[in-house]
Amino acid sequence: MAESPKDPKDPGETHGGGLSRRAFLRSGAAAGALGTALLGVDTAAVPPPAPVRREAGVELIGPGPVPMSWQINGQRHEALLEPRVTLLDALRDHLDLTGAKRVCDRGTCGACTVLIDGRSAYACSVLAIEAQGRAITTVESLGTPAQLHPLQAAIVENDGQQCGFCTPGMVMAAKALLDHNPAPSVAEVHRGMSGNFCRCGTYAGLRPAVLAAAEQLARRKAG
Numbered sequence: 256m257a258e259s260p261k262d263p264k265d266p267g268e269t270h271g272g273g274l275s276r277r278a279f280l281r282s283g284a285a286a287g288a289l290g291t292a293l294l295g296v297d298t299a300a301v302p303p304p305a306p307v308r309r310e311a312g313v314e315l316i317g318p319g320p321v322p323m324s325w326q327i328n329g330q331r332h333e334a335l336l337e338p339r340v341t342l343l344d345a346l347r348d349h350l351d352l353t354g355a356k357r358v359c360d361r362g363t364c365g366a367c368t369v370l371i372d373g374r375s376a377y378a379c380s381v382l383a384i385e386a387q388g389r390a391i392t393t394v395e396s397l398g399t400p401a402q403l404h405p406l407q408a409a410i411v412e413n414d415g416q417q418c419g420f421c422t423p424g425m426v427m428a429a430k431a432l433l434d435h436n437p438a439p440s441v442a443e444v445h446r447g448m449s450g451n452f453c454r455c456g457t458y459a460g461l462r463p464a465v466l467a468a469a470e471q472l473a474r475r476k477a478g
Contacts (some may be wrong), residue, residue: 316384323384327352328396334383342386343367343378346393354394354423365451368424368431369393375431375450394423397430405475406430409468415460421453429465437476438469 309315317338324333327350334349343360346352346369355378356366362380369378370392398404403411406426416422425448432439432447439447444465453461 321384323387325383325386325391326389327391328393336383338382338384340383341379342369342381342383342391345383346378352393352395355427356420356423358420363452364421364424365428366421366424368427368451370427370431373431373434375428377450392427392430394426397426405471406433406465406468409464409471410461413460413464413467415457415464417453417455417457421451421455425451425453425461429468432465433469433472437473439465441466 320335320337322333322335323345324331325345326332327346332350334345336345336349340349343355343357346355347357355369357379358364358366360379362377365377367378368375370376370390371381371386372389373392398407404426406429410416410422410426415425428448428451432444436443436447441462444462448458448461448465
């Protein structure tokens with residue numbers, strides 16, 4: 256017996272070989288049932304987290320936040336940070352130590368200079384996770400508005416600043432210089448401060464300030 260012709264207006268059928276609406280709805284219902292069934296999978300059967308990743312015997316950390324701790328200005332500080340965070344970002348954004356400034360963020364201007372184990376370093380170019388276990392000194396430890404450090408006072412007296420944005424880095428670079436060379440020559444000051452830039456051009460005041468601070472510190476040590 257011949258089949259009855261299909262009504263072209265029947266929404267359950269398509270013509271021309273395409274998927275019918277009815278077939279589409281059936282497949283959607285089946286997919287929904289499968290998803291519902293998967294929700295009942297025993298979570299105990301889920302495999303445990305992947306083992307610690309190692310490369311050349313070294314544990315790979317991250318990329319998520321990990322606990323870190325630092326010894327800064329003689330005090331212990333802790334934070335939960337991603338391994339990619341720089342020491343500068345950790346100081347400014349997480350520890351509220353904003354003396355080190357972000358200017359170039361490329362390790363060229365020196366505005367973010369801090370001391371790490373007594374040596375000057377660009378905080379923007381050191382990862383916070385790498386600075387753990389080392390003695391970090393920032394400009395916050397040197398003096399207060401009421402009692403300036405000799406370096407800070409000398410910069411003020413010798414008109415060694417204008418906008419002042421580079422000044423904290425200049426102070427820390429000068430401290431590193433004088434800690435290792437208490438009586439530098441003009442040429443040694445020039446060389447020792449060469450990694451710090453002042454866009455206002457106050458070098459003519461900064462260099463005499465470092466020499467004046469050296470004399471003040473020497474008198475303080477002798478007295």
